[in-house]
Amino acid sequence: MNLNDFKNLALSFPGTITHPHFDRIAFKVDGKRIFATLQESVESANIKLPVVEQSVFCAIGKSAVYAVPNKWGLQGWTTFELKNLPEELVRDALNIAYMDVIKPR
Numbered sequence: 001m002n003l004n005d006f007k008n009l010a011l012s013f014p015g016t017i018t019h020p021h022f023d024r025i026a027f028k029v030d031g032k033r034i035f036a037t038l039q040e041s042v043e044s045a046n047i048k049l050p051v052v053e054q055s056v057f058c059a060i061g062k063s064a065v066y067a068v069p070n071k072w073g074l075q076g077w078t079t080f081e082l083k084n085l086p087e088e089l090v091r092d093a094l095n096i097a098y099m100d101v102i103k104p105r
Helices: 003-011 051-064 087-102
Strands: 016-021 024-029 033-039 044-048 065-067 077-081
Touching (some): 003 016, 003 024, 016 033, 024 087, 051 065, 077 087
Antiparallel strands (some): 024 033, 033 044
């Protein structure tokens, strides 16, 4: 998957906007909750998954999908090395992250 495809896919979810987030681009729903970030310089995205789903994607993606190595990773934030992954896998992860963010709390 390439950077432009990731941006277009993330922005295809209703109510999604972009916002600068440190050295990344954040994808937010209704300007509030971040469900993904993109670091263009290394062609990676961090996607916020439920912890159970995180383990599934890490098992499927092998070395190109892994938990962020800190407390953020324990909360479901997962790194996806985009150039090493098929679009379908990233699309599924984004969909799960988006649905998790928009569900009522």
